[in-house]
Amino acid sequence: MKIAINYPDAHVGSDGHVSDHDAGSTLVRRLLRIFPGSLLIGDVPRSCVGFAVRPLELVDPAEHVVVNMAALESMSIWRALARSGREPRVMNFVWKNTSSITHPVERAAVALSCALFPTFANSERTAGEVHEIVDRWTIPALAEKADVAWVNLGIRLDHVLPRRDADVPVVLYPAIYLSERKQPQVFLDVVERLARRTPLRVEARLHESHLASETAMRLSLRDWAWVGPLTATREDYWAALARTTAFLATATEESYGLEYIEALVAGAVGVLPDRPWARAILPTSYPFLYRTTAEAEAMLYRAVTEPDACRREADVAAGGSFAQWLRARHSDDQFDAAVVDQVERWFGA
Template identity: 65%
Template sequence: MAALAILCDGVTVVEGRVAGHDAGATLVRRLQRLFPGAALVGPRAQRADGFDVVPLELIDPRETVVITMDVVNAPAVWRTLAAGGAEPRIMNFVWWNTSQFTHPVQRASLALSCALFPTFANSLRTATEVREIVFALTVPQLAERARIDWANLGIRLDHVQPREEPAVPVVLYPAIRLSERKDPQLFLDVVERVHKRTPIQVEMRLQESHLISERAIRLSRKDWAWVGPLTATREDYYYRLARTTAFLATARDESYGLEYVEAMVAGAIGVFPDRPWARAILPEGYPYLYADASEAEELLVRAVTEPAACRTELDLLVGGDFVGWLRSRHDDTEFEDRFAAAVARWFPEG
């Protein structure tokens, strides 16, 4: 297989390692584990811990496949790499929700990129959306040749820790941003009403830029809520999940839903909006789907007052072991196998 380089705008290297705990940085580290020694595209050349940071202009396209997570910019990446006369080898990795691109220029650029370059998506739902955008916004000659594959991102099951029930039920805000797509106001309204009915402790771990928002500051003043930064390590993250009773998902749309799967595998009871993205990661007949805020309140009250009964109900739903059902469908090993196979299939030479 050819040498690999990963391009993800905004990812930085600190003390020789990819820094940060957001989804982009986490996925870059994951790809580096899958492809040891893969370079990271960055603004200046440097040697890091086990990999090189290389400016795009210095990458040799004859020897390197560039996996770009900045999909809309892939044509510009191609132009830079093609300047020397060689044919660039570029692969798109769509790891986010396509609905974030609302401007016609953005959506057309996404369509063109995914029609021109082989594209791997983080879920069947995302792959389907990508294919629909390509066929809607590019000419048939390009759309019919599009190469699109996918696998559920999955989670690293070896991180999961034994459960330890908290003295006061813990309700998690299952996101790291307070963006409108996540509908944080709905979360805040529901947990406020639930707290009036039964004791709960709300936990919200946010990216630094969102910690100083008005909503975060207002919630942090309540004695039944904790608002703070992201956990320092994945071990700390799973330690907290193992002590989480339930979470309330309020996002209008998701490409996959990694945070929710991680929390449910750790034993937290998920209360979800009745939307296609949620049904895509849950078994048929999942009982904790709500249509409005009132239903969300009732379901969350049950989750925090009768968690053992809720877990038993979920076990019966799938024939005995709900966590086992999740593990079998969201193991990151399948994602890594299919991603590596796609790279080898699309770029067999080298």
């Protein structure tokens, strides 16, 4: 059994590697590592480093299971492969909030896709959303047969570098997009007030599509802020996290929260909204969950002026070591094993 990955936004650079550092591209690289010799579905056939790019019409359904990262496309993938006369094997990999899909046609199509094809979700919260949309938008005969599995994505723990505290505390904007769901204006309002009270440096590393946005321009005009492109390599990314003092999360919803967990494991003090998605990734009594922007500012002030004391409080909330608590629950080793097991369970060895 071989794997063919469908991620329409994947970009392969001239060096033969999947480029970009968005969450989807990161997950494609992870799947390629977990399933060596996989195919990446693309327009033009190409040999790459450790994998090949092939158009969908060149994917053999007798040999390949399609891991589809765009659930809207599962039915069209199935129809295209079924023309061979063989039974296609397709599974969804849902790694985004289904609540972000608002158009009724798209919601119904995703619901039908997740009812018809086995679906692997990137967290318990996402799996719950999948069940909810299937129950609401399909008929009971389909909904009751939906096969949904999940595991937390986890992170590459071996990438974490030793801490190197900066001379001026660094506050990270913990996302690469300035979309409405991330509430960047809330972040900007809080750090702007905080910058009047204490020295700090805000860093925002953004996807190129958001670098020229109005919000990015406004932030870059502050003399205490740096706005730039994503780091060139994963090594540079983890080196930057190693000197990050704190971050302020402002998103209304997250399917998992990969960027936040990476920053927390690197030793940054995380100030997060008191929302179910944040509580799902943190100890029950985590001390830096805010309900108002005033609370966010007060917590972030402590995070940049007393980071060591804040880390000790997080340790207490975790029952000893917050770093070890995170490592035990958010290692990508668990994800790797779980996705392999599910593929074998659904489609055979």
